[in-house]
Amino acid sequence: MREVAIIGVKNTIFGEQWDRSFRDLVVEAGVGAVKDAGITGEKIDSMFVGNMSGGQFVEQEHIGALIADYSGLAKNLHIPSTRVEAACASGGLALRQGIYSVASGMDDIVIAAGVEKMTDVPSAKASSALAAAADREWEGIMGATFPGLYAMIARMHMHKYGTTSEQLASAAVKNHQNGQFNPIAQYKNKITIESVLNSIMVADPLHIFDCSPITDGASAVILAPADIAHEYTDTPIYVKGTGQASDTLALHDRRDITTLDASVVAGKRAYEMARMGPEDIDLVEVHDCFTIAEICAIEDLGFAKKGEGGKVTFDGETAIGGRIPVNTSGGLKACGHPVGATGVKQAIEIVEQLRGEAGKRQVDGAEIGMTHNVGGSGATAVVHIFSRNR
Amino acid sequence: MREVAIIGVKNTIFGEQWDRSFRDLVVEAGVGAVKDAGITGEKIDSMFVGNMSGGQFVEQEHIGALIADYSGLAKNLHIPSTRVEAACASGGLALRQGIYSVASGMDDIVIAAGVEKMTDVPSAKASSALAAAADREWEGIMGATFPGLYAMIARMHMHKYGTTSEQLASAAVKNHQNGQFNPIAQYKNKITIESVLNSIMVADPLHIFDCSPITDGASAVILAPADIAHEYTDTPIYVKGTGQASDTLALHDRRDITTLDASVVAGKRAYEMARMGPEDIDLVEVHDCFTIAEICAIEDLGFAKKGEGGKVTFDGETAIGGRIPVNTSGGLKACGHPVGATGVKQAIEIVEQLRGEAGKRQVDGAEIGMTHNVGGSGATAVVHIFSRNR
Structure with missing residues (x-):
């Protein structure tokens, strides 16, 4: 090719x-x-x-x-x-x-x-339209919408790994911190862990500040x-790798709802094509439609051990200047999530970073970046790896 | 490639x-x-x-x-x-x-x-859903649905070229004739020019038997x-050629509504890739969502001179055994038109013909076949050329 x-x-x-x-x-x-x-x-x-x-x-x-x-x-x-x-x-x-x-x-x-x-x-019509990304005959028909589905993932992640609401919130706080430096971002205000925890509960344990916007x-x-x-x-x-994978449309059909197998496999396919591993990646845009989705993504792509995504995020390892900057654009949470556009916007963020044109959110010396875009609760995942060197 | x-x-x-x-x-x-x-x-x-x-x-x-x-x-x-x-x-x-x-x-x-x-x-909801293929802000919002849009094409074709209702009807009659030999076809009944002309008027000059079904x-x-x-x-x-082209979404923006420029250009691109012309094609599946669409298609793809599509069809040149068999499957009219499936079904008809497995609708000695699939009133067209020889 x-x-x-x-x-x-x-x-x-x-x-x-x-x-x-x-x-x-x-x-x-x-x-x-x-x-x-x-x-x-x-x-x-x-x-x-x-x-x-x-x-x-x-x-x-x-x-x-x-x-x-x-x-x-x-x-x-x-x-x-x-x-x-x-x-x-x-x-x-x-x-x-x-x-x-x-x-x-x-x-x-x-x-x-x-x-x-x-x-x-x-907004009720928007929720219903978005729910068409889930399994209409097994999920949508029971009234399930995406905040509810991701809340189940979050609850299970807490149960299995001890992940806390504060750790989830820290992903949103970081993404708002980054978003304030992105001229296109929907939200440029800083938030705190307290403001996330005090915001309206949408689907326990996810507060509204755990959710990406319309x-x-x-x-x-x-x-x-x-x-x-x-x-x-x-x-x-340069495009060095591309990987795509499918999984069951309905969450309840998965072997483990805290792991998005499609993300794992799409990542693996992209890494293989690029002949790289997580250690080669300087920054990554992941699909944080909810804070728990970012936690799962960094685990599924190999940037944190399974179960440690929350801790790693809370500890600042995914901030700009940290070990592996995640969602320098502000992510879906702060930059916004026009669903059809998000996967392309992620690529643009990586391009601007690798060109050295990311201004106050620039990751110093970034040479290789990754994007991770998810459909629904993980029935589709697509991962790309980009490099400034051929 | x-x-x-x-x-x-x-x-x-x-x-x-x-x-x-x-x-x-x-x-x-x-x-x-x-x-x-x-x-x-x-x-x-x-x-x-x-x-x-x-x-x-x-x-x-x-x-x-x-x-x-x-x-x-x-x-x-x-x-x-x-x-x-x-x-x-x-x-x-x-x-x-x-x-x-x-x-x-x-x-x-x-x-x-x-x-x-x-x-x-x-069916009203189906019509509305299908109308989303037209320009919602300029056509749909005025109440235009596809029978009305294609009726305007038909009326103009009659005005410019003297095409008659009998000629339009002859495309439907031929397609029902072919469909009776296709095991998957929605309609296997023969019809006559009289039965088309006596069927309910949907959008003058198109009768319901000029229209493909749901x-x-x-x-x-x-x-x-x-x-x-x-x-x-x-x-x-073997796939020898593929061509795709776009045109304006709204019919009123075209230079000539009796020619689907997207069909002309997609055909040209496919012919060029295959290094062939219309004279090389043994049979073709065209997009006869309405009878007038078949008439335009055989003109736009080079199987009849502009304005003579109706005459050629009425004269039997597009029947099985004729100069260039068109829609041996029964076409959208008789085989049916599940809109997302039609373009693939067309390819399957050509494959079965080129394999020599088309039974009573077999075109003798067919070696090269073409498919022509249209979106809306011609804003998208895609043409493929297939051969039994590499």
Whole structure:
């Protein structure tokens, strides 16, 4: 396969954007990424767009063509554009399809984007739409939504490993600490362990500050064959590994609900492809849809021993300047979580860090970074490893 | 890129299947294709699934993982599974993603499948869900649904080229003639031009017998590198070309509503890749969501001069035994149109024809076949060319 590099990136602001439409958001991200790569639309061979539920959130399917159209790439250029969906892992999988297409040699310059417009519906409708990422016939139909499912994971993690509410909260506190330095972040306020513990209980033991928010946003990257990436930018970032894995849709079918086997296997596949291990990674963006998800993720990817994710986080090992900085962007918790966009935004955070352009959240000397994007309660996981050196 | 072949195929019955669920359908197709290829689940490297609107039809997103799970490929094997959506072209694009993945060298054995369960909602809800394939903010919001949009195309085609209602009807009559010999077809009854013209008017000039039905069904194919395809089957069918193109989502933005530019461009891209032209094709499955769509398709793909599609069809040139057999499966009209599955079913029809296994609908000596799958009113088109010879 051909090696692949990222040559351009762009996020919109993440947040409640009632004055902007679904299509406004994704066009801003796409056009911004094209500009960042210094190319024009005619250079693009294909587009892949991650979106979980345009149908339920904005009554619009056929998202790929919509985006090509509103980006001015459909009418005369007729650029192929394909939507990819795997719930909250849609963005990560759009990136993976883009990698496939460049690796195959069928395409050279490719856009991989993600978008979600979630605030145009009442929050009960948003919860219901998101619950469609769980097993509707075994979970959703019983009234289970994601805070409840992740609360069960958290309760079991506490039971098996002695993880505490304070340790969970420390993940949110760190992510807000990082988010204040990210211009696109939905929340730029600092919080404390006390404010997390005193916030409303959503699904015991998860408080509302343990939960990522409902967000509007879009993100896009431009991919190119590694061989010609330097023609477009002085700082191409190389894709060294990609791994994807599935697991049962319903949580109750898993062998162990405190381990997301899909994360473990996707990580393993990405590490093998990159010929690397956790010790080679300088920073990682993990899928912290809830604080417990970050704790599980750093264990499942090999950055903490099983059961010690909470302790490691509480002790500051995952802060900027710590042993392995986690979610320098602010993560889903503080940066926001437009579900289709998140996987692409994670890649952009790593690109900005490896380019040395992350400002006050810069990880010194970062050379290799990882992203970890999860769908639902772990039925899909996709992991990518990036390097500033080929 | 590596060349790709199809080594196994399976369709479910197409029709109203109130006794079977979404997941039942896709598992039957997937398992059937695996059996047809003579492999076991452990051999599979990746799955790609076309589905337009699980969210709106069965309140279920995250379709890729669902299918891996219910096929027994998630819990222990953790096989990557990705949903692809482009409205009624979702199946054709799932096939295309599968081709990318094998061509890239990242995967060897891949399932490309498509599924839609459309009859679990009232028909008004189905129409509304399907309308999400059009431009919601410019078409859907005005009350436009697909029969109305295609009726405008038909009216303009009649105005510009003198196409008649009888000519349109002749496409439906031919497709029912073919469908009676297809074991999976939703409708196996013969119809006549008179019965089409006497059927209820849906959107003038389109009668209900000009329209494809609402259907439940699933289809799956197994892909492998061409180099090793003979290890699995004596009759691999080779992918010679794939082309995809986008156009404006809204019909009113097109330069000419009687030509689907996306079909023209996708066809051109597939022909170029295969180094072939229309004269090389022995039979073609085109996207006849309405009779007028078949007329436009055979013009746009080069099988009839612009404006002569109706005449050519009425004259029998597209019948089995004619100059260029079109929709030997019965097409969307008679075989049925489970929107996410259709693009894959088209490929299966070509595979069965090129294998010489199409029974009473066999096209004698068929060596090269084409599929043409459209999303919405032509904002996405995807064309594939297959050959029994490498």
